[in-house]
Amino acid sequence: MIDSDVHNELPKLKTLLPYLGEQWQVYLNESAFVGSGANDYPINAPVAAREGARPESGPPGSNIDLLRTHVFDDMGANLAILNCGFRPGAVHNQDLAADLATAVNNWQIDEWLEKDERFRASILVSNQNPVRAAAEIDRLGSHPGFVQVVLPVQGDAPYGNLRYDPLFEAATRHDLAILIAFGGAPGLPPTATGWPSTYVEEYVDAGAIFQSQVNSLIFEGAFDRHPGLRVVLSESGWTWMPSLMWRMDKEWKGLRRDTPWVKQPPSAYMREHIRLTTAPTDRPGPDRAHELSEIIDYLGSDRMLLYASDYPHWHGEDPSAWMSDLPADLRERITHSNAAEFYKLTVTA
């Protein structure tokens, strides 16, 4: 079984000191800088950690032994895709942001990839500066431990925008996937209508931002300019995907003259290029369980879903609970083959 979304977190910001140059060492020691400020998962919120996932010291996800116990021993994964939640994109100082991304990546190699061969990891980049991001991808692209580049769902422009071409060129040059993950704090409101009052709204509203990113990637031609581009959407549900397919196909029928590079219905791009992790799975109550089967049917493909625990985060139920009634061959696809094919992994069970 492959767990396609596990978060390895920094024990503390100063963990990065040995990985930074002198200027930033002084800055971290003497300035008021305490991190990216993104705070995607408020540390004491119910979503921040499943039961038992808070180590004695450091944030959830920062203790490798505890993480391995939970992800491999308790939940039964044979391989885990790490997705560090540090957000360089929330640091307005672009030099610092790029160097922090580099530092986190080197720390991931030392403290995670070299400690356990069951880990694969995601390259952090300063997404607000795609040229610097491309340089970091080129620096690490041949390292066998990294399988993708992580972008927070909230950037400062939608990811289909032409400005990201250097980043996607680098990723596809090294045959790396792109992970779009919950969070980010670019300084723009998370909704089309401004800033909501509560965290629970931000958490729910992230689903719509993922939808916007799919709109952008397809209509702004990212998959046409980068045919090898593979994107996985993580941590904000997937059952909204069919409704997005229907809406975008309809829009394309009416307005495709404006975006002539989009040669196929958007749903065809989604099925070919986009995958979604399964934590969380937003679904109807047990009395209407058949409606989840209907949603799976609408996806029109058994290749799109990748099982994930989203460890250490907690979305209200065991991450495999929703799969109990699935046909065995589909469950096998979701828990293993889809991720193995998408990430080009060989896993011995």
Next chain:
Amino acid sequence: MSTVTTASPEVQEQDSQRGSRNTDYSLIDCDIHNAIQSPETIRKYLPSRWRSHHETYGVRSYTGSYYPRAVPNAARHDSWPPSGLPPGGDLEFMQHQLLDEWGFEYGILNCLAGGGGRNLDFAAALATAVNEWQIAEWLEPEPRLRASLIVPFEDGDLAAKEVDRLGEHPGFVQVLFVARTSEPMGRRKYWPIYEAACRNGIAVGIHFGGAGGHPITGSGWPSHYVEDHGGMPQAFQPQVTSLVMEGTFERFPELKVVLIEGGFAWLPPLMWRLDRSWELMREEVPEVKRPPSEYIREHIWTTTQPVEEPERPEHFHELLRQMDMDDHLMFATDYPHWDFDAPTSAFPRDMDKDLRDSILAGNARNLYGLP
């Protein structure tokens, strides 16, 4: 409007031969756009102080959110009236092309002018002017029409005052917002408007569009009109989230909200997502006493245009069962816009007759209290 295209003589000839479609069922159109004919038209209804402002500065809104429509006025090619007035600006032509042609019993006007703008006093004056224009030039001459009340929704008190001024007028059936407000609609600045709507027994409509000063995505500005037009469901979703999670429906138990032109296939997954998230973090929103889906099914209505087009017709029926809001779906054409839905072809042909009748007329009749 210097250049106006009209339907060719041949098309007009065909139209006159076709005449009324003679459908065998009642029809109510919940989204018709009446257009202000010209700047001079609305100035007639403005007091001199604001007439002068309108001439000198015009309406200053949130700039930088301009995505040119694929066609002028986003209008059907055949909706440009022979009179030279803009699409939706000629009552007689609208009567002929829409109301008579299809046999609509009632139509709800949603005028897309006058509610926004950054100068709130001006927005209030403009809203009043638009409403007076609607009474004089639309509601009084055409008894089949009802209208949405235009209010300066970014100022709760000024907007509530306009609701109280005209809320009893039988022609006005709801207060109109746009989907892209400056703050999420559950925020307290808007509460006086909901209080006034409930006091006057009218609904609150949220229509596609607007410019509240923020990008339409939570990740900045897209590049193309198709993303702006097709991205509107992503603007509606946080509005529903905000209205529910701020406890709006607990505070205003009589509040009825209509989502207009925002689609609805996203509602079931959003309800599932809201219910799960509320279960997990309800201590953050103690005003929310029940699962969000219960508030949605009770308090939220949605119009059907642009209708959802799943890959297979049976998916449409399944979608409606997932929503479980059969008595809250209301047909709309969006006349005179290019993505018009026709009552004869918007829904799968094998739709249950009672359900079709509810969607085409019954639900709107109940919600808006139409005779």
